Amino acid sequence: MTKTKCPYCWTSHRRNELHMRCGERCEHKGETFVERQLKNGRCPHGQLPQSRRVCPNCGRELLREYVDSGGRNIAVIGSSDSGKSTWVGVLVHEFQRGQVNERFVGMSLDLLGEESRLRYQRDFDTPLFEEHRPLRQTASARVSRPEPLMFSLRFRRERKLGSARVAPVVTVFYDTAGEDVARAAAMDELINYLDAAEGIILLLDPVQMPKVRDLVGTNGAKTRFTDQLHVLNRLGELLRERSAGPVSRRLRTPLAIALTKLDLLPETLPPASPLRQPSRHVGVYDEPDGLDVHEEVRAWLDQWYDPAFDRSIANTFETYRYFGLSALGAPPVDGDHLAPAGVHPYRLEDPMLWLLARFGAIKMMKGKR
Numbered sequence: 426m427t428k429t430k431c432p433y434c435w436t437s438h439r440r441n442e443l444h445m446r447c448g449e450r451c452e453h454k455g456e457t458f459v460e461r462q463l464k465n466g467r468c469p470h471g472q473l474p475q476s477r478r479v480c481p482n483c484g485r486e487l488l489r490e491y492v493d494s495g496g497r498n499i500a501v502i503g504s505s506d507s508g509k510s511t512w513v514g515v516l517v518h519e520f521q522r523g524q525v526n527e528r529f530v531g532m533s534l535d536l537l538g539e540e541s542r543l544r545y546q547r548d549f550d551t552p553l554f555e556e557h558r559p560l561r562q563t564a565s566a567r568v569s570r571p572e573p574l575m576f577s578l579r580f581r582r583e584r585k586l587g588s589a590r591v592a593p594v595v596t597v598f599y600d601t602a603g604e605d606v607a608r609a610a611a612m613d614e615l616i617n618y619l620d621a622a623e624g625i626i627l628l629l630d631p632v633q634m635p636k637v638r639d640l641v642g643t644n645g646a647k648t649r650f651t652d653q654l655h656v657l658n659r660l661g662e663l664l665r666e667r668s669a670g671p672v673s674r675r676l677r678t679p680l681a682i683a684l685t686k687l688d689l690l691p692e693t694l695p696p697a698s699p700l701r702q703p704s705r706h707v708g709v710y711d712e713p714d715g716l717d718v719h720e721e722v723r724a725w726l727d728q729w730y731d732p733a734f735d736r737s738i739a740n741t742f743e744t745y746r747y748f749g750l751s752a753l754g755a756p757p758v759d760g761d762h763l764a765p766a767g768v769h770p771y772r773l774e775d776p777m778l779w780l781l782a783r784f785g786a787i788k789m790m791k792g793k794r
């Protein structure tokens with residue numbers, strides 16, 4: 426029987442272990458009981474319960490769409506300032522009404538629940554697309570747990586007899602604070618969260634790599650600097666502690682590793698680089714394009730960062746893929762203003778499309794065109 430992972434506290438529960446809550450008319454209003462205590466659709470006190478299921482561990486309500494579809498959790502991690510929040514913020518926008526939306530006909534993205542909608546509006550959409558300013562640093566999980574951003578994605582599949590809509594993929598994003606990933610103690614707190622993830626997206630900030638910094642300078646920006654190799658090793662260590670199998674086995678969770686802020690790096694990319702071309706994922710995930718980029722970024726990391734990085738990943742993860750992207754398309758003017766031309770991402774969606782293809786939500790096109 427499939428289990429439901431609570432998107433708030435990351436514990437797993439069987440479907441019939443989920444709780445329900447007594448309704449308005451019950452004198453025990455607000456109390457919870459195990460779903461199987463339900464008799465003829467009524468709570469143990471004989472009244473109509475609230476319809477939403479409740480997590481037995483943390484007591485928070487689970488959205489029906491999440492429970493029914495078995496939501497996929499995607500963890501977004503990376504060192505401070507690597508661009509995690511900006512990536513999430515622009516991604517949702519692109520899937521809703523940007524270029525990605527145009528390239529996947531019939532696709533729709535809906536934020537699920539009031540909390541996700543309000544938070545996306547307040548923390549992502551308003552600053553980036555209305556006030557045209559960079560995002561603020563994400564609060565540490567020591568202060569508050571990373572709150573999930575939940576949305577459902579629907580794709581239309583072309584069939585011989587017309588098209589059919591397929592079941593939605595409910596996705597939950599956790600945008601962690603980079604400062605937590607750097608601190609070992611805080612990272613331990615993130616372990617449940619990483620353990621619950623069905624896909625991990627690790628963002629790498631090129632500006633935090635010494636050779637790149639010498640080349641592009643820091644534009645006067647404050648230099649927060651974390652060893653990204655350390656982040657990766659720590660991630661592998663923590664996931665391994667949890668996995669049941671022998672320690673030598675590589676981890677199964679698919680890992681997408683994306684180099685961010687490509688707009689700062691044109692000099693480091695050869696003229697024929699696939700990273701200078703727009704992505705070819707139109708209606709499907711184009712695997713040859715994905716592999717071209719993968720090899721390119723691997724070589725780039727060897728040259729500009731550290732060959733130990735790829736070795737470390739290959740030793741730790743069974744399935745991984747490199748990406749290169751820019752969420753903003755151009756560097757911000759300063760801490761309060763994005764580039765005047767606005768937000769023009771490129772290859773931003775690639776890691777997400779790769780995971781969706783692995784989840785079977787979109788088709789993967791394997792052959793050459």
Ligand SMILES: Nc1nc2c(ncn2[C@@H]2O[C@H](COP(=O)(O)OP(=O)(O)OP(=O)(O)O)[C@@H](O)[C@H]2O)c(=O)[nH]1
Pocket residue numbers: 503504505506507508509510511512559560561562563564601602603604685686687688689750751752753754755756757
């Ligand atoms: N040039 C460029 N800068 C970017 C891009 N994406 C993000 N940035 C900048 O990088 C800085 C960090 O971005 P955030 O999205 O806040 O990074 P974060 O990983 O969420 O940081 P924490 O919340 O501290 O962990 C901000 O100043 C962004 O404006 C990009 O695509 N290009």
Ligand SMILES: [Mg+2]
Pocket residue numbers: 509510511561562563600601602603
């Ligand atoms: Mg952030």
Ligand SMILES: [Zn+2]
Pocket residue numbers: 447448451452453454468469470471472
């Ligand atoms: Zn009751």
Ligand SMILES: [Zn+2]
Pocket residue numbers: 431432433434435436480481482483484485
């Ligand atoms: Zn919970």
